[in-house]
Amino acid sequence: MEPHAWFSAALLCLLLLCQLCSGQFVTAPAAAPGPASVAPPATLSGGALTLPKVQQLTPGVLSTVQNVTFNTLSFFYFVLPNATVDISVKLIQYQGDADLYIVEPQNPTPFSNNGFEQNGWASTTAQNESIFIPRSDPFYSTGSYSVGVQGYAKGVSQFQLLVTFTAQSRVLVAAQKAALQSMLTTCCANVTAGACENFLAVGGIDLTGVIATELCEVPGWECTIDGQLEVADFSQYGLTCPFPWSILESLPSLEVLRLSNNSLSGTVDWLQLARLPNLQVLTLDLNQFTGTVTCDLATPGTPLLEFNVATNNFNGTLPACYAQKPEMRVLWYNNNMFTGPLPATIPANSELRSFHAANAGVTGTLTADFGLPTNLQVLELSQNYITGTIPDGIVGPRLDSLLLNNNRLTGPVPTSLTTSPQLRTLFLNNNQLTGGIADFANAPVLQQMYLEVNNFTGAFPQVWNTPNLISLEASNNFLSGGIPLSLLTLPNLFAFAAANNLLSGSLPDLGTATSAVRIFNVTSNQLTGPIPATYSTLPVFDTRSAKLDPNTGNILSQIFDASYNILSGTVPSFFEATRLPAWTFVDLAGNQLTCNGTSTKIANVACGVPAGVSTGGSPGPYANKGPASSAGAPVPTPVPGVVGINPVVETPSPSTAAAAAAALAGGSTTSSAVPVVNSDGGGSSGLSTGAIVGIVVGILVGVIAVVALAVFAVARVTRQRRESVSAKSFKRFASMDAEPV
Numbered sequence: 001m002e003p004h005a006w007f008s009a010a011l012l013c014l015l016l017l018c019q020l021c022s023g024q025f026v027t028a029p030a031a032a033p034g035p036a037s038v039a040p041p042a043t044l045s046g047g048a049l050t051l052p053k054v055q056q057l058t059p060g061v062l063s064t065v066q067n068v069t070f071n072t073l074s075f076f077y078f079v080l081p082n083a084t085v086d087i088s089v090k091l092i093q094y095q096g097d098a099d100l101y102i103v104e105p106q107n108p109t110p111f112s113n114n115g116f117e118q119n120g121w122a123s124t125t126a127q128n129e130s131i132f133i134p135r136s137d138p139f140y141s142t143g144s145y146s147v148g149v150q151g152y153a154k155g156v157s158q159f160q161l162l163v164t165f166t167a168q169s170r171v172l173v174a175a176q177k178a179a180l181q182s183m184l185t186t187c188c189a190n191v192t193a194g195a196c197e198n199f200l201a202v203g204g205i206d207l208t209g210v211i212a213t214e215l216c217e218v219p220g221w222e223c224t225i226d227g228q229l230e231v232a233d234f235s236q237y238g239l240t241c242p243f244p245w246s247i248l249e250s251l252p253s254l255e256v257l258r259l260s261n262n263s264l265s266g267t268v269d270w271l272q273l274a275r276l277p278n279l280q281v282l283t284l285d286l287n288q289f290t291g292t293v294t295c296d297l298a299t300p301g302t303p304l305l306e307f308n309v310a311t312n313n314f315n316g317t318l319p320a321c322y323a324q325k326p327e328m329r330v331l332w333y334n335n336n337m338f339t340g341p342l343p344a345t346i347p348a349n350s351e352l353r354s355f356h357a358a359n360a361g362v363t364g365t366l367t368a369d370f371g372l373p374t375n376l377q378v379l380e381l382s383q384n385y386i387t388g389t390i391p392d393g394i395v396g397p398r399l400d401s402l403l404l405n406n407n408r409l410t411g412p413v414p415t416s417l418t419t420s421p422q423l424r425t426l427f428l429n430n431n432q433l434t435g436g437i438a439d440f441a442n443a444p445v446l447q448q449m450y451l452e453v454n455n456f457t458g459a460f461p462q463v464w465n466t467p468n469l470i471s472l473e474a475s476n477n478f479l480s481g482g483i484p485l486s487l488l489t490l491p492n493l494f495a496f497a498a499a500n501n502l503l504s505g506s507l508p509d510l511g512t513a514t515s516a517v518r519i520f521n522v523t524s525n526q527l528t529g530p531i532p533a534t535y536s537t538l539p540v541f542d543t544r545s546a547k548l549d550p551n552t553g554n555i556l557s558q559i560f561d562a563s564y565n566i567l568s569g570t571v572p573s574f575f576e577a578t579r580l581p582a583w584t585f586v587d588l589a590g591n592q593l594t595c596n597g598t599s600t601k602i603a604n605v606a607c608g609v610p611a612g613v614s615t616g617g618s619p620g621p622y623a624n625k626g627p628a629s630s631a632g633a634p635v636p637t638p639v640p641g642v643v644g645i646n647p648v649v650e651t652p653s654p655s656t657a658a659a660a661a662a663a664l665a666g667g668s669t670t671s672s673a674v675p676v677v678n679s680d681g682g683g684s685s686g687l688s689t690g691a692i693v694g695i696v697v698g699i700l701v702g703v704i705a706v707v708a709l710a711v712f713a714v715a716r717v718t719r720q721r722r723e724s725v726s727a728k729s730f731k732r733f734a735s736m737d738a739e740p741v
Contacts, residue, residue, distance in 0.1 A: 057077065057078040057147065059078065059165050061162075066158070068157050069157075075147065076146075083140070084167060085166055092162065094160070095157060096158060097153035098149050099124040099152050102133070103120035103146040169216075172223055172227050179250035180215060186241050187262075232254060235258045242266030248276060254276050257276075259287065260284070261286040263288060264288065266290065282308070284312065291314065302325075306330040318339070318361070330353055333360045338357075346367070361385070364386065367391065367394075368391035368392070382403045385408060386408065387409070388411075389412075393416065410432045418442065424445050426446060426450065427448075429473065431453070436457060437451060437479070441461035444466075445468055454477055456477040456479060458479065460482070461484065463484070469490050472495070475497050475498055475521065478501065481505070483498070483508055488517060494518055499521050500524045503526060507530075519540070520540060524565075530570075531588075540558045546583050571594070571595045
């Protein structure tokens with residue numbers, strides 16, 4: 001499970017591009033019985049979705065076996081007649097991977113765009129899903145509970161549901177409660193906020209002001225009916241200490257242990273963890289742990305399915321044993337100081353769903369064995385020291401995202417990458433790859449393609465059959481020829497960047513065709529001729545709407561950069577600053593253009609200066625042709641920022657528009673540079689009066705929008721408390737819903 005998506009538009013606001021990763025089903029307690037009985041699925045289409053109550057669940061009775069396919073939903077419901085019992089809902093997985101969501105009876109709009117954290121409870125782990133709702137939960141009530149099951153794995157996921165009501169309250173046994181309280185007392189000693197503050201004040205845990213003094217009722221925790229702790233989620237509690245691993249001796253029934261995003265330090269007692277016979281999920285990421293990672297938990301046949309040690313200070317050899325454990329679903333090694341090669345072999349019967357080792361110090365070459373796991377959806381190996389070629393067999397039948405950027409790879413791109421029936425995200429930038437890119441024009445489902453800073457040659461294909469393509473970044477190569485009209489008019493193309501190549505010919509006239517491009521960057525090429533008047537219809541010049549980054553809420557920068565070519569003629573009037581959206585950046589410096597506008601300068605072209613006279617003050621950012629060298633150690637860089645002023649704007653349908661915004665003036669998705677309004681690459685004489693007026697108006701609009709959003713946020717504050725009460729504890733940990741970095 002794990003995250004890449006569009007559950008946000010319906011049941012629980014997950015963004016449509018959501019992919020990147022996580023594990024899946026665990027072995028069911030019994031073999032899947034009989035033929036599947038398929039519940040009619042509902043497919044999300046945006047906006048609100050009314051829940052069809054397809055099948056009623058009877059408490060204490062297993063549902064019939066159900067099927068759900070990738071990114072579709074099946075719906076159920078159950079009725080709580082009185083408020084004297086606790087609720088437990090379990091999803092038993094037999095095949096694939098599905099996520100579980102529940103919406104409470106009193107919710108008037110259970111499937112709005114507000115997000116799953118405001119619409120109920122969610123369980124999205126790498127194991128069988130389980131949601132426990134004690135009668136003390138602030139959103140507990142009698143009535144009809146809506147249940148949604150979303151397919152996460154490619155293909156079909158098969159499952160059964162079981163609802164149980166228990167009158168007996170679950171109370172953690174005294175020895176386990178004492179062990180946990182001892183740990184919290186030590187690790188919260190220097191913390192004055194959040195869960196630690198609540199615990200030290202009243203002996204209970206919660207993040208919302210509703211304090212649970214009974215630890216079995218803490219959101220995200222689960223106990224057996226006899227008080228044995230099975231799930232403990234300490235994520236973001238503010239724990240600051242060397243974790244006392246000895247307390248695990250008192251927790252023999254633990255199945256899930258989450259210690260993510262704290263300030264825990266010291267070495268990990270892997271042997272103590274290995275003594276937990278039922279441990280299925282272990283997440284230690286975003287801490288300060290040190291030392292090596294041993295193979296004590298990687299014994300084949302043991303139940304561990306999800307293993308996350310990302311963003312710590314681990315060193316030593318990258319442990320191959322976890323990838324070679326057939327039962328493993330999800331592996332995260334990112335952002336550590338490992339050494340040595342990737343696993344040389346992956347078992348053919350591997351259940352691996354996602355493998356992440358970005359910025360992990362990895363060396364050596366790639367193995368085609370990564371193509372063996374039939375369920376592998378995400379392979380992330382960015383920012384390492386990997387050499388050699390990309391093996392042709394690396395793309396498995398369900399691979400969705402392949403991230404190999406910022407390494408030292410050489411040779412051509414294998415055909416399997418351009419013909420994969422499932423591959424949607426491809427990051428090959430900042431390597432030393434060679435050959436042409438013609439085959440990419442027929443990639444069936446590709447959405448994000450980053451090829452910049454390589455040694456690719458040849459021309460762009462004239463015909464593009466990639467209707468799903470959202471962003472194409474090919475800057476800093478040796479590409480030649482013209483820009484195909486069929487590429488610019490792809491229905492979903494948000495960003496096109498081919499800066500610092502050898503492109504020639506004229507800019508293609510759109511004619512009566514339409515384009516969705518909001519980022520157009522072809523600086524430092526050899527393009528000639530005028531700027532077509534039909535470019536006024538490009539969304540980059542549309543003042544009526546903008547695109548929001550769904551992750552930050554900021555406006556995505558819009559760019560038209562054709563500077564440092566050989567363009568001629570008059571600068572069209574739609575480039576004038578007073579006509580541009582405040583969030584759009586334009587640059588035409590270093591061409592043979594003339595300006596007849598009322599401003600002293602339009603798009604860095606000085607008005608009244610004869611054609612052919614340079615007004616940019618420098619030969620341009622890419623005057624020396626040829627891509628930047630990718631030799632040497634890759635340096636991790638932050639995700640590029642976006643610039644905006646917060647007017648009322650349109651949210652992009654695919655969340656990958658945020659990644660497309662990385663194709664800024666510099667052209668590289670690994671650059672954190674943000675373009676500067678009216679930068680002339682050198683001796684700029686300052687902003688024109690029209691530009692200043694445009695910026696001031698834009699800022700005023702932004703201030704008004706910010707105030708309006710603040711009032712709106714205050715009005716909704718009571719709903720927002722749900723984030724901690726329910727969904728926070730069940731969030732998909734290694735989220736595939738986020739964009740690959």
